[in-house]
Amino acid sequence: MKTLLIIRSASMQQLDKNLVEIEKKFPGYEIHMLTHEHSVKLVEKYKSIKKVYVYPYKEGFQARNKVAELQGKAFDGILIPVTNITGAGFFNVLRFSLTLRAKQRFICNLVSDIWEVSPGRIRWMGIKNILMSAVSLLCAGVVGIAVVLLLPWKLKKLERKGE
Known part of the structure; x- marks a missing residue:
């Protein structure tokens, strides 16, 4: 059976x-x-x-x-x-x-x-999950660096306007 x-x-x-x-x-x-x-x-x-x-x-x-x-x-x-x-x-x-x-x-x-x-499709899902996590991490890193570099400059510019 x-x-x-x-x-x-x-x-x-x-x-x-x-x-x-x-x-x-x-x-x-x-x-x-x-x-x-x-x-x-x-x-x-x-x-x-x-x-x-x-x-x-x-x-x-x-x-x-x-x-x-x-x-x-x-x-x-x-x-x-x-x-x-x-x-x-x-x-x-x-x-x-x-x-x-x-x-x-x-x-x-x-x-x-x-x-x-299929087992192959399940493994491919795992590979896609890893790739998407890596891309997300990379994008978050790029945005984070941009924010850290640009935010102080933008805040100073806003502070000058407010004086």
């Missing part, structure tokens, strides 16, 4: 809505879920979720955090529910998914659209 692991990164209310579409998209799959400890009882109410794994950390999903229970397991698919339309802002969860063995990875958005995301 094929297995689908859902990494719960969205609210339970959203999962209520998404689960119907997930079950339609993945018929015949046994659905498992990885969630934080405080959500285990809430997840157990879903009859379609056969196994619940506990993410044993208080913080959000991080690639450096290993889940011993999942080591050596392989899934046919991993699905990451996101709380927006594009999946932006969930890079940490996507990156965490790369630490698990799976044939395919999927994103399920707020309106239950489901699409595949």
Whole structure:
């Protein structure tokens, strides 16, 4: 039997809505879920979720955090529910998914659209994040230098006008 692991990164209310579409998209799959400890009882109410794994950390999903229970397991698919339309802002969860063995990875958005995301695309998102951070840092540095150099001159000019 094929297995689908859902990494719960969205609210339970959203999962209520998404689960119907997930079950339609993945018929015949046994659905498992990885969630934080405080959500285990809430997840157990879903009859379609056969196994619940506990993410044993208080913080959000991080690639450096290993889940011993999942080591050596392989899934046919991993699905990451996101709380927006594009999946932006969930890079940490996507990156965490790369630490698990799976044939395919999927994103399920707020309106239950489901699409595949490749490991290469996830890595490219990481590269883009680093590049955008570097460009932002460079721009902030240039603006900061300009402000430090020009502000005293401008203040003196305003002070003279005010006399």
